Amino acid sequence: MTNYQKLYDEVVKKSLVDTFGYKNPHEIPRLTKIVLNMGVGEAITDKKKLNNAVEEMALIAGQQPVVTKARKSIATFKLREEMPIGCKVTLRSTKMYEFLERLVNMALPRIRDFHGITGKNFDGKGNFAFGIKEQIIFPEINYEKVENVRGMDIVICTTAKTDEEAKKLLQGFNLPIKK
Numbered sequence: 017m018t019n020y021q022k023l024y025d026e027v028v029k030k031s032l033v034d035t036f037g038y039k040n041p042h043e044i045p046r047l048t049k050i051v052l053n054m055g056v057g058e059a060i061t062d063k064k065k066l067n068n069a070v071e072e073m074a075l076i077a078g079q080q081p082v083v084t085k086a087r088k089s090i091a092t093f094k095l096r097e098e099m100p101i102g103c104k105v106t107l108r109s110t111k112m113y114e115f116l117e118r119l120v121n122m123a124l125p126r127i128r129d130f131h132g133i134t135g136k137n138f139d140g141k142g143n144f145a146f147g148i149k150e151q152i153i154f155p156e157i158n159y160e161k162v163e164n165v166r167g168m169d170i171v172i173c174t175t176a177k178t179d180e181e182a183k184k185l186l187q188g189f190n191l192p193i194k195k
Contacts, residue, residue, distance in 0.1 A: 020113040020189060028188035035184055045142065045176035045185045050112045052077055053084075054151070054168040055102040068163055070103050075156040077115060081105040118154070119170070120190050126153040142176030144186060144193075145169060 029044055038044050056069045066083065073081045081103040107115050127148075137146045149167045152159055172191075176182035187193055 018110060018113040018117060020117045021110070023189065024113075028185065031188055032181070032184060036181060045174050045181050047112060047116070047185075048108070048173045048175055050107045050115055051104060051171040051173070052081070052107070052168055053102065053104040053171070054081075054166055056166065065164060066101075066103070069166060072151055072157055072162075072166075073103050073105060073168070076151065076154045077105040077107060078111050079105060079107070116172075116189060116191075120192075122155050123148075123153045124192065126155075138179035138182060140179060142174045142179060142182035143171060144174070144182060145171040 024046070032038065032044050052073060054069050054073055056066050070081055070083065082105065084102040084104055127150075138144055147167055147169050150165050151157055151168060152162055152165060172186065174182045174185055176185055183193055
């Protein structure tokens with residue numbers, strides 16, 4: 017059991033019950049999955065860049081990502097249907113909690129001029145999405161071996177029914193969410 021799983025079981029659950037007054041333990045919001053997505057537009061001309069992005073995401077996530085392909089052709093970008101253009105990985109259970117802990121405690125504090133993540137990124141159903149501009153904030157990435165600095169999208173999915181519940185849940189994990 018990871019530190020964040022213990023934190024959820026011992027502290028976050030109790031604070032959510034105190035705040036929202038849940039009567040059934042299955043009503044208490046919890047994390048379901050974290051999805052990491054990295055688009056690699058340069059992969060159209062250079063396949064090696066996509067391979068580098070896949071390797072970096074595998075280091076960050078701790079599991080092998082899936083290569084995503086274009087759904088339709090766009091002539092302006094010289095993009096054809098089914099061309100590989102990015103990668104994504106879905107984390108659940110133990111790996112999800114391990115990633116969240118590394119994100120909050122190691123990666124986010126390394127962002128320059130960081131003032132917290134705005135709380136405007138909730139989707140209305142309790143899920144939270146935000147972007148990171150540089151993959152080099154993760155300590156697993158060797159700075160000397162990075163050819164291109166790439167951003168990624170991170171989506172944290174919860175069972176919360178409202179954004180307010182999801183915000184309290186994520187703040188319980190010390191995710192720096194501002195209003």
